[in-house]
Amino acid sequence: FFPSVDPGQLIEKIETYTHGNTVEPYRVLVLDDSRAQAKFMENVLTRAGMTAHIITDPMQIIHALEAFSPEIIVLDMYMPGCTGMEIARVIRQQDRLHSVPIIYLSAEDDVSKQLHAMSLGGDDFLTKPIDPKHLIATIHNRGRRARSLLALMIRDSLTGLYNHTHTLHLLDQEIVKAKQKDQPLCFAMLDIDYFKKINDTYGHPIGDRVLRSLSMFLKQRLRKTDHIGRYGGEEFALILPNTRESDAKNVINEIRERFAELQQPAGTQEFRVTFSCGVATWQGESAQSLCERADGALYDAKGLGRNTVVS
Ligand code: GH3
Ligand code: MG
Ligand code: MG
Ligand code: MG
Numbered sequence: 222f223f224p225s226v227d228p229g230q231l232i233e234k235i236e237t238y239t240h241g242n243t244v245e246p247y248r249v250l251v252l253d254d255s256r257a258q259a260k261f262m263e264n265v266l267t268r269a270g271m272t273a274h275i276i277t278d279p280m281q282i283i284h285a286l287e288a289f290s291p292e293i294i295v296l297d298m299y300m301p302g303c304t305g306m307e308i309a310r311v312i313r314q315q316d317r318l319h320s321v322p323i324i325y326l327s328a329e330d331d332v333s334k335q336l337h338a339m340s341l342g343g344d345d346f347l348t349k350p351i352d353p354k355h356l357i358a359t360i361h362n363r364g365r366r367a368r369s370l371l372a373l374m375i376r377d378s379l380t381g382l383y384n385h386t387h388t389l390h391l392l393d394q395e396i397v398k399a400k401q402k403d404q405p406l407c408f409a410m411l412d413i414d415y416f417k418k419i420n421d422t423y424g425h426p427i428g429d430r431v432l433r434s435l436s437m438f439l440k441q442r443l444r445k446t447d448h449i450g451r452y453g454g455e456e457f458a459l460i461l462p463n464t465r466e467s468d469a470k471n472v473i474n475e476i477r478e479r480f481a482e483l484q485q486p487a488g489t490q491e492f493r494v495t496f497s498c499g500v501a502t503w504q505g506e507s508a509q510s511l512c513e514r515a516d517g518a519l520y521d522a523k524g525l526g527r528n529t530v531v532s
Contacts, residue, residue, distance in 0.1 A: 246272045247364040250291035252282060252308065253326065254300040258349075262295065265353040271360065279303045282311065286318065293364050295356075298327030298338065309342040320370060322363035326351060377451040379429060380436035388450025388458050392508045395448070395462050399503055406503040407469035409459040410515040414495045414527040416455040423487040428455075431485055431494055438483070442476050458512075466502040466532050473498050474530050481528060495528035502532075 249271050253259045259275045266273035274289040276282065279300055285291075294312060296305035305325050312318050325338050328349040335346045345359050375387035383391065392408065399406035413419075413435065420428040432455060439449050439457065448460040461469050477496060484491040499518025503511055522531040 246270055247293055247360060248272045248274070248289060248291050249293045249295060249360060250285055250289055251275050251295045252279060252285075252300075252305075253277060253295075253297035254279070255297070258297070262351070262356075265351075265356060266360075269353075269357045269360075279308060282308055286312065286315070291321065292367055293322050293324065293360055295324045295326060295360075296343075298325050298329055306338050306341045306343075309338075313342040320367065322367050324356075324359055324363065380433055380451050382436050382440075382457070383448060383450040385450065385452055388448065388452060388460070389508060389512075391448045391450070392458075392460055392511070395460050396503060396508055396511075398462065400505075402463075404463045405465050407459075407461040407464045407466055407500055408503065408511050408515050409461065409469060409473055409498055409500045410452065410512070410519045411457040411459065411473070411496050411498040412519055412523070413455040414497055414523075419492070419494065423490075423492070427485075427487045434483070434485065435480060435494070435496070438480050439476065442479075443472070458515075466500060469500050469502075470530055470532050473500065477528065477530060497522035497527045498530040500530060500532040 249266050251259060251262045251266070251273060253262065253275075254277055256277050259277050263273045263275045274285060274291065276285050279302065296308055298305040305327070309323050309325075312321065312323065322344045323342060324345045324347060325335075325343045326347050326349060327335075327338075329335060329338075330348060339346060344363060347356060347359065375383055377384045395406055398404075413431065416428065416431075419431060432451075435457070436449070436451070439459070443449060443459065443461075446462055447464075450458040450460075452458040459473070461472075464472075477498065481493055481495045483493065485494055497519060499515045499520070499522055501511055501514035501518060518531045522529045525531065
């Protein structure tokens with residue numbers, strides 16, 4: 222899946238994680254039953270510009286994963302009552318943490334035991350006493366790769382928009398925020414009209430170009446705080462935080478009119494494309510119910526003859 226990725230797009234994806242030039246500090250979770258060792262690690266990581274979260278009780282791991290959402294996990298190998306390997310297994314069972322790097326720390330110098338630990342879901346094995354430079358370099362390498370992989374995982378490769386899974390994840394997050402801040406939230410489903418006909422008439426590559434053209438158009442016209450996802454083949458989802466339904470409708474209608482004016486090139490010919498859209502305002506319900514209402518409104522927009530926005 223790597224060769225199909227456009228390098229420019231890749232850089233843009235990584236930049237969304239680094240906010241331009243300065244790299245956002247890595248969030249590192251350290252579990253070590255020795256308080257002295259844990260304190261030492263906290264010192265080393267903090268001085269290297271990382272955000273460290275230290276726990277000494279293995280029972281706290283689930284809560285720490287949830288509350289801190291680490292990008293890298295450093296595990297002591299031997300602790301009273303459990304091993305780092307057992308903790309790694311618990312971590313790997315969670316879908317979301319399937320590829321988070323795990324670094325083991327131990328005085329264990331038996332290589333076969335080290336390899337066994339690695340086979341159970343670890344990525345690196347550092348032996349105590351820990352050399353701070355070695356630890357920092359390991360975290361940097363693992364962290365950088367984990368970030369770029371994550372940036373790829375959440376995007377659709379054709380358009381560079383968020384993919385279906387990540388769009389739903391963002392919707393869940395925005396629902397929580399709307400509740401906390403007591404702000405309105407709109408969700409819109411947008412579907413290109415007669416797209417099958419475009420493919421049949423001009424060919425699939427031209428159809429793909431229309432998808433990219435609409436994606437760019439949406440990115441240029443929506444706010445930085447809005448989220449745009451490719452929900453399905455020629456379906457897009459828009460998450461509009463802190464937006465009232467009437468404002469959402471106005472903005473999308475304006476985009477609809479402007480996009481319909483664009484001439485899409487196809488060899489020596491040109492053609493125009495329209496889309497239909499259904500908008501729903503969050504009413505304290507689940508993400509699924511909100512999606513269903515937006516989908517219902519989209520269905521109505523199609524029924525009304527297409528090239529329209531319905532709420
Ligand atoms: P409607 O106005 O009712 O939405 O009609 P439609 O033709 O747009 O809808 P339909 O769902 O029948 O067709 C969607 C088409 O989108 C069918 C599928 O081949 C095409 N499609 C899905 N994904 C892609 C893609 O990635 N690239 C291209 N070129 N076409 C795609
Ligand atoms: Mg220990
Ligand atoms: Mg469709
Ligand atoms: Mg369609």
